[in-house]
Amino acid sequence: MRLDGSTIRLEAVSLDRGGRTVFDDLSLDLPEPRIGLVGDNGSGKSTLLRLMNGLLLPDRGRVLVHGRETARHRKDLPSIAGFIFQNPDHQIIFPTVVEEIAFGLRHRGFARREAEQRATALLEETGRGDWADRPVHELSQGEKQLVCILSVLAMEPRVILLDEPFSSLDLVTREAMARRVRRLDQQVVMASHELDMIADFDRVVWLERGRVRADGTPGEVLAAYRRHAREAGEVMA
Numbered sequence: 001m002r003l004d005g006s007t008i009r010l011e012a013v014s015l016d017r018g019g020r021t022v023f024d025d026l027s028l029d030l031p032e033p034r035i036g037l038v039g040d041n042g043s044g045k046s047t048l049l050r051l052m053n054g055l056l057l058p059d060r061g062r063v064l065v066h067g068r069e070t071a072r073h074r075k076d077l078p079s080i081a082g083f084i085f086q087n088p089d090h091q092i093i094f095p096t097v098v099e100e101i102a103f104g105l106r107h108r109g110f111a112r113r114e115a116e117q118r119a120t121a122l123l124e125e126t127g128r129g130d131w132a133d134r135p136v137h138e139l140s141q142g143e144k145q146l147v148c149i150l151s152v153l154a155m156e157p158r159v160i161l162l163d164e165p166f167s168s169l170d171l172v173t174r175e176a177m178a179r180r181v182r183r184l185d186q187q188v189v190m191a192s193h194e195l196d197m198i199a200d201f202d203r204v205v206w207l208e209r210g211r212v213r214a215d216g217t218p219g220e221v222l223a224a225y226r227r228h229a230r231e232a233g234e235v236m237a
């Protein structure tokens with residue numbers, strides 16, 4: 001695994017949304033190649049990922065992604081920190097699969113024809129060579145999710161931020177994507193309710209109401225989170 005010692009750093013970050021405080025003075029240093037985020041619904045995982053790619057800016061404090069402060073480098077950030085959304089409909093903007101995947105490549109400086117050739121090659125490599133000209137709106141939710149994942153992978157950003165990326169994928173595609181994520185050279189930060197997906201990561205951060213409840217190896221943190229889920233689930237049932 002090659003990483004250049006870069007890190008994602010939150011320095012005393014505070015953020016309110018809709019009049020509610022989501023983060024209050026949160027600091028985190030995240031240099032590990034594979035970082036998982038867990039936490040109950042509404043604990044702040046998606047918001048944290050959005051802070052990391054500049055979709056959201058902190059009200060106070062700073063977010064630095066591989067040396068760039070998000071508030072100052074908002075325009076460059078998508079090519080540094082690629083974001084795979086929970087809902088593919090929030091990400092897809094082009095009518096056909098090949099255009100959607102080629103968009104990121106054009107952003108990286110490839111001419112249209114080369115971008116489309118590369119996008120087609122990526123689809124072929126993934127066993128979806130016949131998808132290139134398919135209208136995206138005709139794809140199933142899981143198929144759209146795969147297009148979103150491929151679009152971000154095609155851009156080869158330094159950091160890949162994944163927000164529940166596999167929820168609609170069938171088991172075979174999920175396995176294939178999980179393997180692909182494991183092989184990536186880039187830093188990966190993934191929020192997931194599927195704890196098996198992050199069980200072999202370097203570090204897991206458990207968020208609770210915008211604060212870090214636990215932070216450590218997957219072995220420790222996931223065991224504690226599973227215990228919490230069992231206990232809280234019993235109370236709720």
Ligand SMILES: Nc1ncnc2c1ncn2[C@@H]1O[C@H](COP(=O)(O)OP(=O)(O)OP(=O)(O)O)[C@@H](O)[C@H]1O
Pocket residue numbers: 017018019020022039040041042043044045046047048
């Ligand atoms: N656009 C918004 N306006 C107001 N509040 C918001 C907005 N987006 C998120 N929040 C609030 O911020 C908090 C954190 O939400 P977030 O989506 O980050 O949680 P999450 O951990 O990703 O949840 P889930 O597991 O359900 O995806 C929640 O209390 C949510 O209501």
